[in-house]
Amino acid sequence: MYTIEEMTAIRRHLHQQPELGFEEYKTQRFLLDKIGEMPGDHLKVEKWRTGILVFVEGYAATQTIGYRTDMDGLPIQEETGLPFSSHHEGKMHACGHDVHMTIALGLLNYYAKNQPKDHLLFVFQPAEEGPGGAEPMLESDSFKTYQPDWMFALHIAPNEPVGTVTTRKGLLFANTSEFMVHLRGHGGHAAYPHLANDMVVAASHLVTQIQSVVARRIDPLDSAVITIGKITSGTKENIIAEKADTEGTIRTLSQEAMDLVQKHVRKICAGIAASFDCDVDVEWGAQYKQVWNSEKVTSFMSFSEKSKDVHFREAAMAMTGEDFGFFIEKIPGFMFWLGVDSEKGLHDPKLTPDEGAIPIAVNHIIQYLDEEMK
Ligand SMILES: CC(=O)N[C@@H](CCC[C@H](N)C(=O)O)C(=O)O
Numbered sequence: 001m002y003t004i005e006e007m008t009a010i011r012r013h014l015h016q017q018p019e020l021g022f023e024e025y026k027t028q029r030f031l032l033d034k035i036g037e038m039p040g041d042h043l044k045v046e047k048w049r050t051g052i053l054v055f056v057e058g059y060a061a062t063q064t065i066g067y068r069t070d071m072d073g074l075p076i077q078e079e080t081g082l083p084f085s086s087h088h089e090g091k092m093h094a095c096g097h098d099v100h101m102t103i104a105l106g107l108l109n110y111y112a113k114n115q116p117k118d119h120l121l122f123v124f125q126p127a128e129e130g131p132g133g134a135e136p137m138l139e140s141d142s143f144k145t146y147q148p149d150w151m152f153a154l155h156i157a158p159n160e161p162v163g164t165v166t167t168r169k170g171l172l173f174a175n176t177s178e179f180m181v182h183l184r185g186h187g188g189h190a191a192y193p194h195l196a197n198d199m200v201v202a203a204s205h206l207v208t209q210i211q212s213v214v215a216r217r218i219d220p221l222d223s224a225v226i227t228i229g230k231i232t233s234g235t236k237e238n239i240i241a242e243k244a245d246t247e248g249t250i251r252t253l254s255q256e257a258m259d260l261v262q263k264h265v266r267k268i269c270a271g272i273a274a275s276f277d278c279d280v281d282v283e284w285g286a287q288y289k290q291v292w293n294s295e296k297v298t299s300f301m302s303f304s305e306k307s308k309d310v311h312f313r314e315a316a317m318a319m320t321g322e323d324f325g326f327f328i329e330k331i332p333g334f335m336f337w338l339g340v341d342s343e344k345g346l347h348d349p350k351l352t353p354d355e356g357a358i359p360i361a362v363n364h365i366i367q368y369l370d371e372e373m374k
Contacts, residue, residue, distance in 0.1 A: 018073025021127030066148030070128035096156030134323035160339030176321030178285030187242030203244035289325035297334035
């Protein structure tokens with residue numbers, strides 16, 4: 001078992017070198033080096049793009065259990081002021097994947113030294129934040145070779161105290177759909193708006209109108225979110241912008257609601273094109289399947305409820321997305337939240353997860369797997 005100091009050093013090293021989806025080269029190298037230091041007698045290690053699969057052979061296996069961590073960081077400039085802040089300008093592990101990877105390495109290190117009864121598959125998956133590594137990984141021959149019988153994963157919960165574990169049966173995380181809208185008019189002089197076609201004004205109307213979809217098209221007893229996270233337009237205060245590009249994400253609790261929201265986004269874009277006499281093109285990006293915890297979660301919930309080492313609470317549904325949903329659409333499994341007690345939340349430049357959660361998670365998962373492998 002890694003010591004707390006070793007796990008802290010691993011987490012801090014990973015924290016300093018965040019990489020975006022499918023660019024996790026240094027991360028992969030570091031993880032492979034760490035895995036290379038472990039006894040390798042019952043391990044099979046395989047690279048998949050910028051990810052890694054590690055099969056741990058059980059000594060009397062009747063099942064294969066999968067454990068997945070994500071690997072990528074986000075395009076955020078860190079503002080924590082921590083001495084081990086990101087070395088990569090404009091990139092940060094602001095969603096806790098550094099903590100997730102450390103926990104996975106801690107578990108793998110334990111099972112490399114203590115051969116498990118059943119087979120284990122450690123899935124180090126790239127590109128969770130986008131464009132999505134889970135779906136192509138699941139379809140890969142490498143993954144199919146070791147196909148687990150069931151799988152699980154965790155996500156840090158900044159709003160929960162350290163030592164807390166939460167999850168629920170059924171829907172845990174939402175369906176997601178990235179969308180990009182490209183508006184094209186024509187530019188001109190700020191003093192002659194009637195001779196130009198201003199895409200800053202068109203994009204502003206688009207953003208405002210899109211908010212009405214949730215307010216006026218979704219059953220108030222259902223739920224949906226549309227967030228436009230990025231708008232790019234214009235060059236200078238006195239030049240009318242000829243183009244605007246927006247990037248957003250839709251979150252819903254069902255595929256039906258997603259289809260409905262997408263239909264109305266398309267209609268609003270067509271309306272903007274007509275009323276502003278411009279070209280409006282909608283491009284759909286990554287679409288993640290909801291995270292639907294299978295019956296398998298019940299054994300984890302009852303184990304956690306009885307545990308003296310963690311405090312278990314039933315989770316509420318969340319509008320976060322997770323491409324782990326692709327895995328557990330095909331393979332029974334579940335996700336759970338791990339309390340890390342950070343004043344600032346996920347995707348915040350000041351997120352500071354408490355590292356004390358790392359050994360708690362490693363110990364809890366080992367104890368749970370011991371039960372499941374009896
Ligand atoms: C846990 C978490 O924060 N996940 C991300 C997943 C992103 C999905 C995709 N890039 C999108 O924006 O729709 C999240 O933002 O919830």
